Amino acid sequence: MTFQGVTIxxxxxxxxxxxxxxxxxxxxxxxxxxxAIFLPRAWPGYLASILFTLILVALSRVxxxxxxxxLRPILIFLVITAAFNLFLTPGEPLFRLGPLTATRDGLVMVGVTTxxxxxxxxxxxxLTLTTSPIRLTDGxxxxxxxxxxxxxxxxxxxxxxxxxxRFIPTLAEEADRIMRAQQARGASFSSGSLMARVRSLVPVLVPLFVAAFRRADELATAMEARGYRGGDGRTRMYELVFAPRDGVALAVLVGFVVLVAVLRLTGLG
Structure with a gap:
């Protein structure tokens, strides 16, 4: 188990x-x-959502x-969600795994959920990869x-x-350091039953919470030392200006949502 690779x-x-x-x-x-992602009910709607997301990725140049x-940190969550959908969704049986039965409807639900x-x-x-923390706060x-x-x-x-x-990747790195330190002392996070793995995470959570509170206290001290007094009377080096390209971008976003909604209402997507 690892928390490395968090990009949010x-x-x-x-x-x-x-x-x-x-x-x-x-x-x-x-x-x-x-x-818009939750509106489609057929493959044309999902295909439109995937293509639109890929276009955004290309425009970001990330x-x-x-x-x-x-995406790696959520893989374990995806696997668990897929297993629940595959074996607990009623429908036409595909195969059996012990007392559990996988269904065709469950397989479709796995694809949709994933x-x-x-x-x-x-x-x-x-959003966070293309927006600096200062601009995100201002927005x-x-x-x-x-x-x-x-x-x-x-x-x-x-x-x-x-x-x-901003603290999501920082805490993820802190969790990785704690887990590596405990693995060096003989702890195991990838062996045993599911409950054993969950229990093995408890010694990670306690120092992680302590580290989070310590970082929060250090941040508060640093902000006070720099004269932070809230938003009243605060000035900005760069003011947000709504440019023509922003209006076009907003129109495209609204148009895409309308398109997906129309596809759903007409039964095509």
Missing amino acids: GQYFPGNSLLHRIDPRVKITGVLLLSV PLRLILRG TRLLLLVIIASL LERMLRPLRPIGVPAHELALMMTIAL
Whole structure:
């Protein structure tokens, strides 16, 4: 078991079209595409979603190996989900494995679920890979700003979500270091029954939580030492400007969601 290869929360510097798109458009796009991925009911809809995601990957100019590496941490989750769908979905029997029966409908569900999860991870990874933490924070804050009159702390929420995303790969690296240290002392995370493997992770969680709290405390101290006082009166070196390309990108995203919805309503996708 390993946590290496986590790409969600990492930033890949570049000057591609996707890098230059306004972060507000990209955040909105992730939300729209997350809905669109769950709309199809037939192969044309799924094919359209896959092709659209591949186009986004090409426009981002992020190395494909980096994106594929980010899929490795969810492989165990995909295998477990696939096993549940294959053997617990009613339908025409395909084969038996002991007391369990795999069905044709279950096999179809495995393909559908796996496709959706992979596309979701890729889209979420593209958001952070092509958007610097500062721009992501600014974009989230601007989108939450209309809620400030009702008491929603827009800046604090945006900062909190951005830090949480940024700390995903950091905590993954910390977990890997802890696991390697325990393996050097004789611990095993890949042998024994499923319950034994789950129990073997308990000694990893305790030092991981301690490390997370320590990093959070260090970050808070560093922010206070640099005079951080929240969003009130804060100025920015670069203000977000909604350019014509952002309007085109938003229109394309909305158009794609409408296309997928029409395919579903007409029974074609």
